[in-house]
Amino acid sequence: MGRKKAQASCKGKQHGPSAQQKQASSAARILSRGARNELDVLCEKLFHLTSNPAYMTQLWNNYLDISEVLLKVKRLEEMKTESSQRSQVIGQFTNWLTENGARMDGVSIAEYPGYDLGLKAEADFAENQLILEIPRALIFSTYTAAPELTALQNDPLVQHMPQVALAIALLVERYKKNSTWKPYLDMLPNSYNTVLYMKANDMIELKGSPTLEPALKQCRNIARQYAYFSKIFQNNNEPVSAMLKDIFTYERYCWAVSTVMTRQNLVPSPDGSRMIHALIPMWDMCNHENGRITTDFNSTSDHCECYALRDFKKGEQIFISYGPRTNSDFFVHSGFVQMDNDQDGFKLRLGISKADSLQKERIELLGKLDLPSVGEFLLKPGTEPISDTLLAFLRVFSMRKTELAHWLRSDKVFDLKHMDCALETVVEENVRKFLLARLQLLIANYPTTLKEDLELLETTLPQVKKMTVQLRVTEKRILLGALEYVEQWIKA
Incomplete structure (x- = not known):
């Protein structure tokens, strides 16, 4: 299944709140009028801090201001910690799956150190052998869950941000009395390692890393x-607002969003017209390892099918691939770092300055190469860290007026993406000098060295601190590998 963005839609008539929907009393905490007013004022302040584009130029200070307001919000919303032992509800969950048509012969759920829960092979599986079949009726989406959400179908966030719609649907089903999704919801983690759960002293560990900016923006959003x-929810009385008015809190929203971020996938809509965001019970118990995507949706049987990524012996943990993503993406959206990620990359942000006297010519030539004038380029791990697109961008970036004029007329413009393209010596020298200086600066931006980080990983660290150090290690290894490559290139 692909991972391109899709939009989920909800269709149906609007109904008034039912007696069932009015009940979320066990989870509700009715605030006094004064506390409610104080919380409303804090939410207004929070909305201003997170919406004003002026604050985007000072993301760290903005993050600290937002965190300060959220601390007050959480104190007002304070409630009993909602915790349950997931291992105690495995039986109810697997019974619910089989009773509703899931096929999962030869697999079970087990605890694994460093992974919490995962999928265990109860028999040998050969590569490409079918492991799981999950019918559409068991796939959690805005088509199969939370019909109350139709009342918000015209809301811009629900309408245009399918992940947001899915998060609200999760809250509706979690706090609705007698939800048919209860066995699945009880199996979900109580909290996550996503950036939404990090504090400022955790976030500061990302200083020098390009991951800091997307992490801060995610928290802000x-x-x-x-x-x-x-x-x-406070100012409306349609079914969703009536249900969530007294139970909607920042921490519960973080839980719902993190559930979606760490477990979502794309499946075809029932009519096959679009791809929609969904959660796939049991399949989402699989942890990640390198490899190809071996999950697909069978439109004929209307089932999600998961095949073995490789041979798995009885007793082994079954892994799947979450797709080609960098450790930065895994860190921000999934709450883990994979030390041997063969799809990793260091995101290098480059752009043509508006003050550049040759800006117009450079942008025109980049357009011929199908490259943006401002964008992120990946430095890759391994022996070839410089991609053809990065090389072409740097060549255009380093050209003088005569070279730009020549290549704008040339019908061999895509030769610029090849390492052995014949270019003026001064252009190639400028490319190498620029890369050398930029890589040295990026490495110097980190407050710790690679050696210091590796020594830290030999000690016992809290999980979030360990993740940030692992991320720094993987990023620095890519930078140092690229630096060595450029130094050899200069010598050659």
Whole structure:
């Protein structure tokens, strides 16, 4: 299944709140009028801090201001910790799956150190052998769950952000009395290692890393969504608002968003017209390892099918591939780092300056190469760290007026993506000098060295601290590998 963005839609008539929907009393905490007013004021402040584009130039200070407001929000919303032992509900969960048509012969759920829960092979599986079949009726989406969400189908966030719609659907089903999804919801983790759960002293560990910016932006975006929905639910009385008014909190929204971020996939809509975001019970118990994607949706049987990535022996943990993603993406959206990630890359942000006297010519030539004038380019691990697209961009970036004019007329412009392309010596020298200086600067930006980080990993660290150090190690290894490559290139 692909991972391109898709939009989920909800169709149906709007109904008033039912007696069932009015009940979320066991999870509700009715605030006093004064506390409710204080919380509303804090949400307004939060919405301003997270919506004003002026703050985007100072993301770290903005993050600290947002964190300060959220601390007050969480104190007002304070509630009993909702915790349950997932291992105690495995039986109810697997019974629910089989009773509703799932096929999972030869697999079970087990605990694994460093992974929490995972899928265990109860028999030998050969590569490409079918492991799981999950029918559409058991796939959690806005088509199969939370019909109350149709009342918000015209809301811009619900309408245009399918992940947000799925997160709200999760909350609706989690706090609805007698939800048919209860066995699945009880199996979900109580909390996650995503950046939404990190504190400022965790986040500062990302100093020097290109991952810091997307991590801060993610926290900012979710805080804005929380403030937005808090206002919606307090000021409306349609079914979703009536149900969530007294139980919607920042921490519960973080849980729902993190569940979606770490477990979502794309499946075809029932009519096959689009791809929709969904959660796939049991399949989402599989942990990740390198390899090809071996999950597909069978439109004929209307089932999600998962095949063995490789041979698995009885007793082994069954892994799947989550797809080609960098450790930065895994860190921000999935809450883990894979030390041997063969699809990893260091995101190098480059752009043509508006002050450049040759800006127009450079942008025109980049357009012929199908390259952006501002964008992220991946430095890759291994012996060939410089991609053809990065090389072509740097060549255009380093050209003088005469070279730009020549290549704008040339019908062999895509030769610029090849290492052995014949170019003026001064252009190639400028490319190498620029890369050398940029790589040295990026390495110097980290407050610790690779050696210091590796020594830290030999000690016992809290999980989040361990993740940030692992991320720094993988990023620095790519940078140092690229630096060595450029130094050899200069010598040659």
